Amino acid sequence: MSDQTAVGPGRADGVLGYHLNPLTCGVAKFNLLLARHLQVPMLSVFDRRAVSMAHPVLSLKQSEFTDADSVALAALLETVSWRGAFSLFLHAWTDTPVERSLLSRATAVYCGNAELVAQLRAQRPDVQDSWCPSTLLEPQRFRPDGLSVFAFGMAHKVRSELHQTVHTLLERTGQPYSVYLSTALHEGTAFDERFTVVFDELQDIYGEHIYFLGYMSDTAVYNYLIDTTFFAAFFDKGVRANNTTVNAAMACGSVVLTNFDAYSPGAFEHMHNVIDIHRCKTLPTEPDPLQSIADNARATASGALGWDALVSRIRG
Numbered sequence: 270m271s272d273q274t275a276v277g278p279g280r281a282d283g284v285l286g287y288h289l290n291p292l293t294c295g296v297a298k299f300n301l302l303l304a305r306h307l308q309v310p311m312l313s314v315f316d317r318r319a320v321s322m323a324h325p326v327l328s329l330k331q332s333e334f335t336d337a338d339s340v341a342l343a344a345l346l347e348t349v350s351w352r353g354a355f356s357l358f359l360h361a362w363t364d365t366p367v368e369r370s371l372l373s374r375a376t377a378v379y380c381g382n383a384e385l386v387a388q389l390r391a392q393r394p395d396v397q398d399s400w401c402p403s404t405l406l407e408p409q410r411f412r413p414d415g416l417s418v419f420a421f422g423m424a425h426k427v428r429s430e431l432h433q434t435v436h437t438l439l440e441r442t443g444q445p446y447s448v449y450l451s452t453a454l455h456e457g458t459a460f461d462e463r464f465t466v467v468f469d470e471l472q473d474i475y476g477e478h479i480y481f482l483g484y485m486s487d488t489a490v491y492n493y494l495i496d497t498t499f500f501a502a503f504f505d506k507g508v509r510a511n512n513t514t515v516n517a518a519m520a521c522g523s524v525v526l527t528n529f530d531a532y533s534p535g536a537f538e539h540m541h542n543v544i545d546i547h548r549c550k551t552l553p554t555e556p557d558p559l560q561s562i563a564d565n566a567r568a569t570a571s572g573a574l575g576w577d578a579l580v581s582r583i584r585g
Contacts, residue, residue: 281307281356283325285314287333291406292468292483296360298404300328303358314342322351327375328358331368343367346374358399362388411480415445416554418526419497421452421482421490421514428503429470431528431546435501436474438552448475449493451482494521498559501526503546510534510574519543519570522563524553536573542566 284304288294289311291301303326304311312319314327315338334342343366346352357375362368362385372378372393379399380386386398416439420432439446450471472479485493494500500523502514507530518525519542529537529545539545540553542565553559572578 281309281324281326283309283319283322284311285316285319285322285325285327286311287314287329287338289313291404294333295404296328296330296333298406299360299401302402302404302406303328314345320349324354324356324376325351326356326358327371328360329371330360331365332361332363339365339367343370346370359385359389360401361385412445412447412478415447416442416499416552417446417497418448418499418501419493419523420448420450420501421485421493428505428528429467429474431503432471432474432501434546434549435526438549439478442552442554444554446478448479449482449497450479451485451490451493490517491521494518494523497523498554499524499526499544499552503528506530507533508537508543515543516570516574519566519574522567524559524562525566534574536569538565542569 284300284307286297286300288297289300291298300311307326310318314329319325331339346367353374353376355375356377356379357371358379358381359368360381369392372389378389378393378396380389380396381399381401383398386396389396418435418439435448439448448471450468468481482489482493494517500515500518502508502512502518502525504512504527508515508527509532515525515527525543526546526549527543528547529539537543539548540562542562544552544562553562
């Protein structure tokens with residue numbers, strides 16, 4: 270379905286779904302790309318702007334709906350102006366009353382796989398066997414040359430304003446560079462729109478130089494810490510002795526870019542074992558000074574801030 274004329278008997282003027290974040294939902298990712306190819310907006314099926322559409326494509330997986338939203342969708346289908354003029358793209362089928370209503374009312378029905386076609390052929394003989402093409406949003410090749418910065422940590426702690434300083438310092442080197450961003454989520458928090466906004470801000474700062482790596486295992490993080498030139502981690506006030514991401518990076522011999530305040534560890538020294546982003550005017554790029562900072566970082570992380578020292582203190 271690469272153009273509007275391929276969708277139903279009417280010209281599609283929107284793609285309506287349930288979840289909208291392509292970073293957390295496969296159907297949302299599919300819907301975003303479908304809307305781009307149809308050159309129409311993607312909206313929530315409950316968005317007020319969707320009411321004025323003439324022939325939307327509803328692309329849904331009913332099992333993702335809460336019970337309350339399933340009831341709301343059923344009520345919407347009784348009143349909305351396009352209730353008899355929409356196309357339906359199904360990603361799964363659970364045979365609920367609202368799904369049966371959608372199936373009977375749609376002017377055209379597309380099934381994402383042959384199993385769905387077999388399930389629904391008796392109820393809708395005109396269902397069309399369809400598919401979901403590749404949904405790679407950012408098919409970027411890494412640039413192996415030049416400087417590299419790796420950043421990982423909790424999504425809600427990303428400090429985009431300090432990354433602006435990093436960008437300035439990287440640009441000042443005159444060398445090619447790449448920035449790799451991985452994130453995790455704290456238990457009890459949601460991958461919400463705030464992180465999407467933060468990542469968009471970082472993309473605005475670094476442009477084509479940034480790559481989003483998503484969630485990564487410790488093994489993957491370890492390899493990036495070893496292979497990249499710098500590790501960046503910034504905090505609301507300043508780095509603390511219990512910021513395990515920084516301690517892990519130092520233990521791996523990373524050259525850490527971070528921010529200091531009065532409560533930052535006394536063992537941290539600017540341009541000796543870490544780099545204080547507020548005091549840095551020029552990034553070190555030559556092998557010898559980088560290696561010196563890396564060696565000192567490793568020594569600090571395994572010595573003054575290492576496990577042996579902590580166990581010794583606890584044992585007394």
